[in-house]
Amino acid sequence: MKKPVLLLLLTACGLRAEPLSVQITNVSGEPTAAFLIAAEKDGIIISTAPNGGSSYKLPLANIRDMSIDEPxxxxxxxxxxxxxxxxxxxxxxxxxxxxxxxxxxxxxxxxxxxxxxxxxxxxxxxxxxxxxxxxxxxxxxxxxxxxxxxxxxxxxxxxxxxxxxDWQTLGVFIRKFEDANPLKLPQAPFKRLRSSRLAGLCYLRAVWNERGQKQPDLALMDYHRALTLDLGSDTTLLRRSAVAALLITEAKLAAAPKDDKLTKQAKSLALVCRDLGGPGALPKEFEKYLK
Structure with a gap:
């Protein structure tokens, strides 16, 4: 059987993985120093030799404490x-x-x-x-x-x-995290989750609405939420949300070029993208909104 190309490259470059050293204390308090050869759900395969000779399986149930050296x-x-x-x-x-x-x-x-x-x-x-x-x-x-x-x-x-x-399955995935919507809001609120998770879910729902459901207005609402949730700590998500929101806003401006509200919205998005999205975050075609 031929070895995978990546494995051959690793071997040729001297990067073939060595077994990790592991220090184990069993349930009786006895220590064991060994090499971790492999693992199964109910136990680990260890050996006293780095080449894996005379290896044996140690059930997890027999381990009180285990420390594995960093690869x-x-x-x-x-x-x-x-x-x-x-x-x-x-x-x-x-x-x-x-x-x-x-x-x-x-x-x-x-x-x-x-x-x-x-x-x-x-x-x-x-x-x-x-x-x-x-x-x-x-x-x-x-x-x-x-x-x-x-x-x-x-x-x-x-x-x-x-x-x-797969817009249908993405929609099913998103709905698992939505809460009840008794007020019949345009978008169902999400359940109480940490802000970083909510920001990602808002972005996913925005893309689902924009590309899967062809509802850019609903998408725009969630792109704005993704920008502000978690204080924009995820710069990659912030940048992606800002650019997506700018594209929708630009399409709206094309239909209503004298709409001051849309113009201000485009400028705000461009500023956020430029200042918080990291170096080169704002595509050049949107720099016009900063003038």
């Missing part, structure tokens, strides 16, 4: 992600994901987290079609998260439907 390159990848260099972070976490694939079943372990950060990077880059592909591929080796990371992973599902342009 090589992990801190660098995290720093790259934190710095907003998502293109490079995606590459780094994709490589780590390949190297750590055998320990994916370990809940909140490096194997699952590497893929989560890769998926997050693709979402930040707006590469939603690529996100859908890699998440579909990962179904063969399901990631394992506890409550702390599960919310982020669940939210990524909505972006995959966006990447597939």
């Amino acid at each position: 090589k390159g992990w801190s660098t990848a995290l720093q790259t992600y934190a710095a907003g260099n998502f293109a490079e972070a995606e590459k780094q976490f994709a490589l780590l994901g390949e190297e750590l694939a055998k320990i994916v079943p370990l809940q909140d372990g490096y194997g699952s987290l590497a893929r989560l950060y890769q998926f997050r990077s693709l979402q930040k880059l707006g590469r939603h079609a690529d996100l859908a592909k890699v998440m579909d591929k990962q179904l063969a080796n399901p990631l394992n998260f506890g409550p702390h990371y599960m919310e982020d992973f669940v939210d990524l599902e909505g972006w995959t439907w966006l990447g597939k342009e």
Whole structure:
């Protein structure tokens, strides 16, 4: 059987993953130093030798405490992600994901987290079609998260439907987070969630309304919400929302060029995009609204 191309490249470059060192304390309080070879949902495969010789399975039920050494390159990848260099972070976490694939079943372990950060990077880059592909591929080796990371992973599902342009399924996904609407508002309010999640949901619903339902006025409402929720802390989402809102506003201005309210709205959006969206956030075609 031929090895995957990526695995061959890793081997040729000397980047083939080494088993991670793990320190274990069993339920009786006895310590064990070993190498983590692989993981299953109910246990880990360990060995006293880095080559995996004489490996054996240790049930999780027999472990009181466990500390796993950080993989090589992990801190660098995290720093790259934190710095907003998502293109490079995606590459780094994709490589780590390949190297750590055998320990994916370990809940909140490096194997699952590497893929989560890769998926997050693709979402930040707006590469939603690529996100859908890699998440579909990962179904063969399901990631394992506890409550702390599960919310982020669940939210990524909505972006995959966006990447597939599956408007019906995206609508079903969005409605799971909507609250009752007894006042018959144009848009149902979302349930009480943290602001960062709400901002993402507002953006997804805006795109769903604009592209899937052909209702730009409803979309514009949610683009504005996505801009302001969470104080615009996600600059990639802020920039994307501002540009989308500008495009809708520009179309309205084309039909009513003397509408002062629309002109002021376009200027406000352009200012927000320029000042809060990061360097080069405002496309040149919208600079006219700043004059």
